[in-house]
Amino acid sequence: MSDLKSIFKEYEDRLPLSILEEVEQNLPKDCKKDRLQKIMKNVEHEYLKSVSAPGECVGVISAESIGEPGTQMTLNTFHFAGVAEMNVTTGLPRLIEVLDGRKTISTEMMTIYLKKPYSEGKDIKILAESIKELTMNEFIKEVTINIAEANMIISLKEEKMNLLKMTSAKVVAVLKKSYKSFDFESKNNDIIVKQTGKDKDIITLYKLKEKIKTTSIHGVKGIKQVLPVKKNGEFILMTAGSNLKEILKLEFIDETRTYTNNLYEVEEFLGIEAARQLVIDELMKVIEAQGLNVNVRHIMLVADAMCMSGKLLGINRYGIVKEKPSVLARASFETPINHMINACLAGESDPLNSVIENVMINQPVPVGTGLPGLLVKAKKKK
Numbered sequence: 001m002s003d004l005k006s007i008f009k010e011y012e013d014r015l016p017l018s019i020l021e022e023v024e025q026n027l028p029k030d031c032k033k034d035r036l037q038k039i040m041k042n043v044e045h046e047y048l049k050s051v052s053a054p055g056e057c058v059g060v061i062s063a064e065s066i067g068e069p070g071t072q073m074t075l076n077t078f079h080f081a082g083v084a085e086m087n088v089t090t091g092l093p094r095l096i097e098v099l100d101g102r103k104t105i106s107t108e109m110m111t112i113y114l115k116k117p118y119s120e121g122k123d124i125k126i127l128a129e130s131i132k133e134l135t136m137n138e139f140i141k142e143v144t145i146n147i148a149e150a151n152m153i154i155s156l157k158e159e160k161m162n163l164l165k166m167t168s169a170k171v172v173a174v175l176k177k178s179y180k181s182f183d184f185e186s187k188n189n190d191i192i193v194k195q196t197g198k199d200k201d202i203i204t205l206y207k208l209k210e211k212i213k214t215t216s217i218h219g220v221k222g223i224k225q226v227l228p229v230k231k232n233g234e235f236i237l238m239t240a241g242s243n244l245k246e247i248l249k250l251e252f253i254d255e256t257r258t259y260t261n262n263l264y265e266v267e268e269f270l271g272i273e274a275a276r277q278l279v280i281d282e283l284m285k286v287i288e289a290q291g292l293n294v295n296v297r298h299i300m301l302v303a304d305a306m307c308m309s310g311k312l313l314g315i316n317r318y319g320i321v322k323e324k325p326s327v328l329a330r331a332s333f334e335t336p337i338n339h340m341i342n343a344c345l346a347g348e349s350d351p352l353n354s355v356i357e358n359v360m361i362n363q364p365v366p367v368g369t370g371l372p373g374l375l376v377k378a379k380k381k382k
Contacts, residue, residue, distance in 0.1 A: 004036055007036050007037060008020055008040075011044065015044060015047055023039065055366075055368045055371035055372075057368060062301045065294055065298045066294055066298055066299070069287070069290075069292040072292065073092040073292075090290075095283065095286050098263070099306075099314065099315050101306060101313055101315070105262060107240070108240070108242040109242065109260070109261045110241075110242050110244070110258070110260045111236060111238060111260075112236060112239065112247060114127070114234075114235065114236065114252055114253065114254055115252055119236075120234070121235050124228045127237065128227070128237055129163070129226070130218075131220050131226050132219045132220075132225065133219040133221055133223045134164075134217055134218040135214055135216055135217060136175075136215045137214065138157075138160065139160055139217060140154060140156065140213065141156055143155075145202070147202055150195060150200035150202060150205065151194045152192075152193040153192055153193075154190065154212070155189065155190050166218060168186035168189055168191055172186045172191055174216075178215055179211075179212075181195075182195060182196060183195070193208065220243050222241045222242060222243040222246075223240075223242075223243060223247075226240075227239070242260040242261070244270075245269055259278065263282075266278050272307050272311065273307075275307060275312050279299075279312075283299045284296060287299075306320065321334075326352075326357050327357075328350055328361075329356050331343075332356045332357075353366065
């Protein structure tokens with residue numbers, strides 16, 4: 001075993017760690033030293049073949065490879081049959097949403113994986129109901145305002161309460177946290193609301209009546225709809241709305257696979273590496289759903305560009321364009337006069353290291369054959 005480890009050590013500076021780990025995991029049990037040498041030689045050969053040549057225009061090639069099939073995309077909104085609130089934005093709108101790095105997306109969704117036995121279908125409907133955010137409006141049977149005593153009586157739906165194992169005392173506890181200037185008291189299946197101040201005003205009660213209807217009473221905040229779906233032989237929950245932090249606290253959730261399509265929520269909660277992976281997954285999902293073929297390397301390059309500053313930035317003038325060190329590159333995108341004036345005021349200089357600034361001033365571009373420069377001129381023979 002030590003002989004094999006010495007071979008892996010030899011290749012540590014020549015191959016990425018992830019490739020070495022993959023080779024080590026997939027080695028046959030009876031692998032000998034000479035056989036491993038041959039495997040590593042072939043792996044290194046394949047790796048060097050896959051590496052871009054120095055000066056390769058990877059950005060331009062990626063832009064072509066994503067842009068050309070992107071023009072063939074249809075404007076799509078996928079709809080879950082039988083569920084009014086469950087729409088999924090796919091196709092070109094979703095592609096634009098991800099690449100722009102938009103903070104508010106059109107359809108927030110979560111894919112929730114469950115632990116056994118729930119993933120086999122046990123209590124799946126009860127779990128779906130327990131996650132879904134329910135407002136007070138869904139529990140209210142009727143509301144009566146007593147003008148003489150200046151109080152309000154809220155009658156609750158008994159069936160709904162029993163189904164979700166809720167009691168009027170639990171509802172009162174939630175309402176007390178939200179509305180501290182009122183006194184709530186539970187009586188059988190009713191809640192009596194009184195004003196605590198000296199000035200008892202009927203208009204205040206009417207305003208409270210409307211506010212109370214929208215108060216979240218049960219479930220996870222932000223999860224508007226939950227749909228159990230069978231996928232690859234196991235049950236999962238698809239949700240409209242997202243709240244990754246609260247969902248991962250639940251005991252029956254498989255936290256290693258559960259994810260949301262909200263990039264900024266993932267960045268905030270799981271970090272920039274997880275956000276980068278989600279950008280790749282979301283873009284590949286859209287491209288594959290359209291039946292298009294784009295090499296994952298191009299998508300990875302885009303994801304790297306969006307995440308290389310340590311925070312997620314969209315490909316627009318407020319995102320990665322703003323971070324470019326070159327004045328001319330920033331000015332070439334949008335609002336050129338603003339960039340030029342700000343650069344003059346700050347006394348910035350441009351080293352002309354990239355493509356667009358050299359195109360603008362009619363110089364050879366430092367890629368491909370334009371990359372190497374001659375330091376010494378060869379003497380001509382007499």
